[in-house]
Amino acid sequence: TQLLEQSPQFLSIQEGENLTVYCNSSSVFSSLQWYRQEPGEGPVLLVTVVTGGEVKKLKRLTFQFGDARKDSSLHITAAQPGDTGLYLCAGGSNYQLIWGAGTKLIIKP
Amino acid sequence: DARVTQTPRHKVTEMGQEVTMRCQPILGHNTVFWYRQTMMQGLELLAYFRNRAPLDDSGMPKDRFSAEMPDATLATLKIQPSEPRDSAVYFCASGIVDTQYFGPGTRLTVL
Numbered sequence: 001t002q003l004l005e006q007s008p009q010f011l012s013i014q015e016g017e018n019l020t021v022y023c024n025s026s027s028v029f030s031s032l033q034w035y036r037q038e039p040g041e042g043p044v045l046l047v048t049v050v051t052g053g054e055v056k057k058l059k060r061l062t063f064q065f066g067d068a069r070k071d072s073s074l075h076i077t078a079a080q081p082g083d084t085g086l087y088l089c090a091g092g093s094n095y096q097l098i099w100g101a102g103t104k105l106i107i108k109p
Numbered sequence: 110d111a112r113v114t115q116t117p118r119h120k121v122t123e124m125g126q127e128v129t130m131r132c133q134p135i136l137g138h139n140t141v142f143w144y145r146q147t148m149m150q151g152l153e154l155l156a157y158f159r160n161r162a163p164l165d166d167s168g169m170p171k172d173r174f175s176a177e178m179p180d181a182t183l184a185t186l187k188i189q190p191s192e193p194r195d196s197a198v199y200f201c202a203s204g205i206v207d208t209q210y211f212g213p214g215t216r217l218t219v220l
Contacts, residue, residue: 030207031207031208033207033208033209035211040213040214041213041214042113042200042202042211042212042213042214043152043200043211044211045208045209045210048207048208088152090209092206092207093207095140095157095159095164095206095207096142096154096157096165097207097209099151099152099154101151102151102152
């Protein structure tokens with residue numbers, strides 16, 4: 001059974017701080033995606049990484065796919081209240097996604 | 110800006126009633142997924158279709174849930190009879206290969 005473990009489950013920090021969220025598995029995935037979900041809405045795709053070692057940047061967000069394509073990290077620099085939300089990682093496998101349990105992030109002004 | 114649409118957005122019903130949720134996937138996407146999200150369980154895959162054919166519905170309680178895709182523009186999820194434990198947010202997503210785009214969800218409350 002493929003599993004994705006996400007950590008931390010919950011993170012509350014002050015505006016301006018940096019943070020990293022991790023997504024780990026013992027399985028290899030064809031792709032790794034990060035989504036953000038806000039209350040009352042569906043998850044919204046932030047980024048897809050497909051190559052081992054790949055790094056993608058989206059403004060203050062940096063996403064990395066592990067060399068072995070089993071893990072990923074999301075780093076936010078100088079977090080802002082607008083970054084608040086539930087961050088979900090998902091591993092691509094045979095047209096389906098294996099989902100992590102999510103990291104609930106709160107950025108306090 | 111193409112989006113997945115879901116109706117209704119909210120549904121309150123009594124135990125034993127039939128509930129039907131509808132989804133219009135993004136045109137051109139060949140996969141459609143139904144998920145259920147609760148605080149306790151997170152995001153659970155209920156069923157998914159590829160090119161309108163059901164590929165996996167192992168996540169659904171078979172005795173009460175059914176999912177269909179009568180045409181490329183409509184996917185339905187039906188619960189009959191509904192139970193209080195079915196209360197959750199139900200999401201439809203459509204996609205190509207591994208990427209999925211979610212609708213806004215149907216928040217179901219079964220009393």
